Amino acid sequence: MHAHRQPLTVGIIANPASGRDVRRLTANAGLFSSTDKVSVIQRLLAAFGATGIERVLMPTDMTGIAAAVLKNSQARQGRHWPQLEFLDQPLSQTVEDTRRTARCMAERGVSLIAVLGGDGTHKAVAAEVGDIPLLTLSTGTNNAFPQLREATSVGLAGGLFASQRVPAELALRRNKRLVVREAGRGLCEMALVDVAVSPLAFIGARAISSGADLAEVFVTFAEPQSIGISALCGLWFPVPRQAAGGAWMRLDPEAPQALLVPLAPGLLQGCGVLGAGSLEPGVAHGLCLERGTLALDGEREIEFNPHDRPTVTLDGDGPLTIDVETVLTYAAQQHLLAIDREHPLHPLNA
Structure with missing residues (x-):
């Protein structure tokens, strides 16, 4: 007698707060509302259902995202969405909600986790799920790690990978990361895009929105079209995502050159540039300041004083992500989205 086959299951984590933080007030960014996130999730569900995903795990939330998705799924019976299961967990409306959900999904053995959020949300999920691949969708404020793509295409790529129609060696990309360590405090934290050293003494409002608040920046990659702290290196000393190394930059308002x-x-702000260069993997770098705060992926999280000795090290042990473009190119070459007459979406079954 055959063992009961587990349904092909993936997770979706949408950060209710992403795209709604204080930086939306200090800049001219548009809000990414809960309604927008519901729309993105629905497009993912349509693509997952079309590619054979049978079950989707989602967290509950206090902003109505889960409730709206559930209501719409009940109204669309016969639309070939996967079965939805909501993880009813305690809610604190902090990043711990995201971390707890990610751990639960990992324990349930999901094939991948689709993440809707900015750099901070992706970092929080990545820290909890080991080598479960992430399907990244940008809904945050300053995004460099998740690329801006249409959710339907992202969902198709995720579904094709999860249903094992694309080899993992083609579909997955291992990302770089920056590791912040402070031995005296037993501190070990990760950033996916950038670590910024600020003279500001306290964590405070967390987000850095002024060039005068930056003394040093370390990046895993820096693209010229980026927005945010990594744009400093992106417009002065760019580094591709695929490169082995990263980059660093020293800043001072009184530097002879400004960017x-x-x-x-x-x-847009002018930032004084003292110098920049390559960041080699595996080399621990001390900081240029004796006291201040460290911002990881855009948010100040760590305060340090003269008796602390924090270091920043680049390595290649970051999370796995699904390479959407490569997966869809392979799908085109292999005609993976060709369907027969039995498929519910075949034109004869319309």
Whole structure:
């Protein structure tokens, strides 16, 4: 007698707060509302259902995202969405909600987790799920790690990978990361895009929105079209995502050269540049300041004083992500989306 086959299951984590933080008020960025996120999730569900995903795990939330998705799924019976299962967990409306959900999904053995959020949301999920691949969707404020793509195409790529129609060696990309360590405090934290050193003494409002608040920046990659802290290196010393190394930059308002940088959507500032260079993997770097705060992927999280000795190290042990373009190119070459007459979406079954 055959063991009961588990349904092909993936997770979706949408950060209710992404795209709604204080930086939306200090810059000219548009809000990414709960309604927008519901629309993105529905497009994912349509693509997942079409590619054979049978079950989707989602967290509950206090902003109505889960409730709206559930209501719409009940109204669309026969639309070939996967079965939805909502994880009823305690809610604190902090990043711990995201971390707890990610751990639960990992324990349930999902094939991948689709993440809707910015750099901080992706970092929080990545820290909890080991080598479960992430399907990244940008809905945050300053995004560099998740690329801006249409959710339907992203969902098709995720579904094709999860249903094992695309080899993992083609579909998955291992990302770089920055590891912040402080041995005296037993501190070990990760950033996916950038670590910024600020002279600001306290964590405070967390987000950095002024070039004068930056003394040093380390990046895993920096693209010229980026917005945010990584744009500093992106417009001065760019580094591709695929490169083995990263980059660093030293800043001072009184430096002889200054660079115009989009630190947030619509927020352009001049930043004084003292120097920049390559960041080699595996080399621990001390900081240029004795005291201040460290911002990881855009948010100040760590305070340090003269008796602390934090270091920043680049390595290649970051999370796995699904390479959407490569997966869909392979799908085209292999005609993976060709369907027979039995498929519910075949034109004869319309």
